[in-house]
Amino acid sequence: MTSRALTAAGYLVLAGCLVAAALVGRQRPDVLPRVADVVRHVARTRAGQLVLLLVWWWLGWHFVLAA
Structure with missing residues (x-):
């Protein structure tokens, strides 16, 4: 795996985590704003x-x- 592909994969994982956090915050505002x-x-x-x-x-x- 090239460093470019690894960097892109890292950004995709980070974006996925941010989307998950936003969804959790919307569903359970007592856990995460x-x-x-x-x-x-x-x-x-x-x-x-x-x-x-x-x-x-x-x-x-x-x-x-x-x-």
């Missing part, structure tokens, strides 16, 4: 808003512009 609740909580402060902005920038740079 929903993604919207976490983002709302982080966005309460100026530092949290900056972190969210940087995360969206990083995602856009690596997945939208690099494609």
Whole structure:
């Protein structure tokens, strides 16, 4: 297996884990908060808003512009 295929497999596993966590959060909010609740909580402060902005920038740079 090449390093490129291993990296792609790692990202697919990570994406699958994120989808599973989102589904668990939607079904059982007492166990795991929903993604919207976490983002709302982080966005309460100026530092949290900056972190969210940087995360969206990083995602856009690596997945939208690099494609």
